[in-house]
Amino acid sequence: MSFEVTGPPLVSPWMMLSMSEARNDIDETKIVIPGHSVCDAPQQFMRGHGTYVRDGEIVSSLSGVVQQLNRLLMVKTIKQRYAGEVGDVVVARVVEVQAKRWKCDVASRLHANLPLGSVLLPGGDFRRKDVEDEEKMSEFLKNGELICAEVQQVQHDGTLMLHTRNNKYGKLQQGILIKVPPHLIKKSKKHFHTLPYGMAVIIGCNGSVWVTPSLPETTLEEDGSHVHEFQIVPPDVRVTMVRIAACVRLLRDYSISIYLNSLTTCYEMSQPYEIKELAEQDTSSRLAYLIAARLLQELQQQK
Amino acid sequence: MAGRLREMRCELSFLKNADGSACFSQGATCIWASCSGPGDVHASKASDEAMTLDISYRANCGDNKFNVLNNIIHSTLSNAINLELFPHTTISVTVHGIQDDGSMGAVAINGACFALLDNGMPFETVFCGVLIVRVKDELIIDPTAKQEAASTGRVLFSVCKGSDGHPEVCAMDAIGHWDFIQLEAAWSLAQPSASAIFDFYKTVMKRKLSVDEQ
Numbered sequence: 112m113s114f115e116v117t118g119p120p121l122v123s124p125w126m127m128l129s130m131s132e133a134r135n136d137i138d139e140t141k142i143v144i145p146g147h148s149v150c151d152a153p154q155q156f157m158r159g160h161g162t163y164v165r166d167g168e169i170v171s172s173l174s175g176v177v178q179q180l181n182r183l184l185m186v187k188t189i190k191q192r193y194a195g196e197v198g199d200v201v202v203a204r205v206v207e208v209q210a211k212r213w214k215c216d217v218a219s220r221l222h223a224n225l226p227l228g229s230v231l232l233p234g235g236d237f238r239r240k241d242v243e244d245e246e247k248m249s250e251f252l253k254n255g256e257l258i259c260a261e262v263q264q265v266q267h268d269g270t271l272m273l274h275t276r277n278n279k280y281g282k283l284q285q286g287i288l289i290k291v292p293p294h295l296i297k298k299s300k301k302h303f304h305t306l307p308y309g310m311a312v313i314i315g316c317n318g319s320v321w322v323t324p325s326l327p328e329t330t331l332e333e334d335g336s337h338v339h340e341f342q343i344v345p346p347d348v349r350v351t352m353v354r355i356a357a358c359v360r361l362l363r364d365y366s367i368s369i370y371l372n373s374l375t376t377c378y379e380m381s382q383p384y385e386i387k388e389l390a391e392q393d394t395s396s397r398l399a400y401l402i403a404a405r406l407l408q409e410l411q412q413q414k
Numbered sequence: 415m416a417g418r419l420r421e422m423r424c425e426l427s428f429l430k431n432a433d434g435s436a437c438f439s440q441g442a443t444c445i446w447a448s449c450s451g452p453g454d455v456h457a458s459k460a461s462d463e464a465m466t467l468d469i470s471y472r473a474n475c476g477d478n479k480f481n482v483l484n485n486i487i488h489s490t491l492s493n494a495i496n497l498e499l500f501p502h503t504t505i506s507v508t509v510h511g512i513q514d515d516g517s518m519g520a521v522a523i524n525g526a527c528f529a530l531l532d533n534g535m536p537f538e539t540v541f542c543g544v545l546i547v548r549v550k551d552e553l554i555i556d557p558t559a560k561q562e563a564a565s566t567g568r569v570l571f572s573v574c575k576g577s578d579g580h581p582e583v584c585a586m587d588a589i590g591h592w593d594f595i596q597l598e599a600a601w602s603l604a605q606p607s608a609s610a611i612f613d614f615y616k617t618v619m620k621r622k623l624s625v626d627e628q
Contacts, residue, residue, distance in 0.1 A: 142623055146540050165538075172537060190434070191534040192451075268501070
């Protein structure tokens with residue numbers, strides 16, 4: 112009986128780099144799949160995430176790498192659904208309008224809730240929401256509309272509570288949405304980035320990246336409400352938007368972490384190529400290799 | 415007894431839009447499996463106690479409304495996943511038969527397990543499928559379509575890894591007349607094959623993790 116193991120359709124460029132080709136730094140005994148025993152002496156350890164106790168021994172419930180923190184054993188998996196944390200910036204899509212709240216899809220296990228009391232509505236910044244506001248909910252945010260919000264609370268069942276009580280959050284318009292696996296998003300202090308090319312990028316922790324001409328300017332009206340002013344996007348700006356979106360897709364396809372530095376590096380290195388060339392495998396693999404090499408070099412310089 | 419599995423090939427993260435997916439083939443039999451979830455579900459389908467399973471096996475041709483494999487995959491997953499961990503959610507597992515050269519049931523179960531492994535959701539133990547057919551009183555493991563057509567009986571074992579590390583039956587589908595001795599012989603033939611498939615799972619995941627850990 113013979114086995115043949117093949118990698119993902121587009122192999123990560125890290126595999127092309129000679130210094131990490133062998134990947135000898137991963138201890139093979141620490142790689143587990145569900146049902147495998149995690150340790151030989153379970154009495155000495157406490158079980159952590161990704162493990163459960165069966166017949167007195169600690170067993171893995173995830174496919175991943177065993178990590179030990181003092182006496183705590185846990186299994187770290189790479190690919191998993193987004194599990195929100197308080198303070199995360201997310202790009203969500205409204206899926207349902209309910210009584211006093213909107214249900215939003217954040218690519219998590221359960222849909223997130225955006226309560227009526229946690230949004231800035233036209234007609235005043237921080238005021239109590241009345242019956243009239245409740246009736247006009249579907250006018251303010253309709254089904255299918257995109258919003259940018261922050262995770263305010265994580266409930267015991269895993270449901271996320273969102274809020275947009277800030278001028279930088281709210282409805283998103285005039286942009287491109289790219290979905291990437293959440294594990295590729297690198298957590299940072301800032302998730303709203305204004306790029307030097309007259310572009311703004313919102314890198315959502317839930318794996319949704321929003322590319323827009325620039326973060327919309329808000330003007331304050333007499334009644335205290337914030338109104339977004341949108342203009343027609345000129346063709347040259349649209350081309351830049353599409354190039355940045357293509358760069359995000361390239362980073363996604365080659366499993367490279369998405370953060371400000373990797374995005375700007377990719378954008379600058381993609382300049383010699385046409386946008387349509389970035390989708391071709393020959394060009395994209397060559398470019399991904401160069402990006403990975405440069406990011407690795409920068410990482411080593413920082414160390 | 416003919417006890418030899420055909421060559422196995424697997425490619426993980428095969429489909430971009432699924433949470434977990436795999437292209438798995440055993441010999442010339444090939445399937446695409448995808449697994450999405452756990453995700454939110456409409457209130458009419460949601461259960462307060464447990465996660466709901468949405469299983470769909472689709473053959474490469476013909477009527478796709480219902481297939482007996484749906485039940486087998488459903489009962490296997492119910493046994494492997496602790497459904498009570500994720501109330502109010504659903505998981506959708508779809509298996510598409512691409513090319514059928516025998517043992518489609520076993521290949522579908524193996525593909526579903528690979529998709530679940532690629533998904534990254536917690537479940538209690540890995541599982542696999544082993545098909546055994548009887549041709550002129552001879553038991554053949556992992557048969558081709560030709561051998562399957564000539565068989566007088568076939569039994570599909572859905573096997574999960576037991577607490578002692580040995581294979582255990584969690585679902586079974588038998589066609590034709592089987593007496594106890596024949597079933598015992600079939601099961602003893604299936605056990606080493608199941609262990610080999612479990613080893614293959616680990617080999618594939620080691621390879622995947624060595625790529626993704628970067």
